[in-house]
Amino acid sequence: MHYLVGTTSVHTTAAICDYLDDRATSDDTVTVVAVTNDENGTARRDAQEALNVAPIRLATVGTVETELRETDDEPAAVLLEAATAVDADEILISSHGGTGDTSSGLCSTIRDRLVDASLPVIVVPRPEP
Numbered sequence: 001m002h003y004l005v006g007t008t009s010v011h012t013t014a015a016i017c018d019y020l021d022d023r024a025t026s027d028d029t030v031t032v033v034a035v036t037n038d039e040n041g042t043a044r045r046d047a048q049e050a051l052n053v054a055p056i057r058l059a060t061v062g063t064v065e066t067e068l069r070e071t072d073d074e075p076a077a078v079l080l081e082a083a084t085a086v087d088a089d090e091i092l093i094s095s096h097g098g099t100g101d102t103s104s105g106l107c108s109t110i111r112d113r114l115v116d117a118s119l120p121v122i123v124v125p126r127p128e129p
Contacts, residue, residue: 002028004086004090005054005091007032007093008050010049010053012094014053015094016124017053017057017058019092019122031088033066033069034050037071044068080114090120091114094124
């Protein structure tokens with residue numbers, strides 16, 4: 001199985017890693033993509049920190065790859081492009097709130113773009129920091 005993780009924060013990455021703890025195995029690959037606007041230094045730093053968490057938290061997974069994408073493009077479009085490039089089986093993202101209710105917690109632009117994805121999109125609840 002190849003999981004594509006979309007993240008922008010350590011909390012998001014941690015929540016998705018918790019979700020993968022019971023699912024991903026040594027035969028799987030996880031590609032973690034952080035999308036940030038290259039003009040925002042704070043967002044870039046947060047995204048890089050989010051990427052640093054994944055290899056540590058997913059040490060038992062076969063392959064963990066991380067990628068920082070600095071772009072002004074929509075994050076959903078970047079995630080869909082990355083999913084296609086790595087031939088992902090699932091896209092994992094996190095809601096902004098801890099309920100997992102995509103109607104209120106997840107950015108509507110991302111939710112609306114990913115609803116038409118040709119592969120499963122899993123929304124993992126993120127605990128409040």
